[in-house]
Amino acid sequence: AIRSEVAMTGELTLSGEVLPIGGLKEKLIAAFKAGIKTALIPVKNYERDLDEIPAEVRENLNIVAVKNIAEVLEKTLL
Helix, strand or coil: CECCCEEECCEECCCCEEECCCCHHHHHHHHHHCCCCEEEEEHHHHHHHHHHCCHHHHHHCEEEEECEHHHHHHHHEC
16 A cells, blocks of 8 residues: 555666756645645755745655666655
């Protein structure tokens, strides 16, 4: 089963690497408004885009950086 309170964004390669995406701010705001507790995002987005996320969202949403599908599965499967 998959945790219903976790959301993920990013592009997955055939080898399982999580690549950065655009529109992170909007995606995290939407996840926060939808009641998501944890958002998994690409490491590169975490490093370069986190300061664009509103403080209220950063403080109330557990934002976790991931680099591959193994990390995603570890954090989403029950």
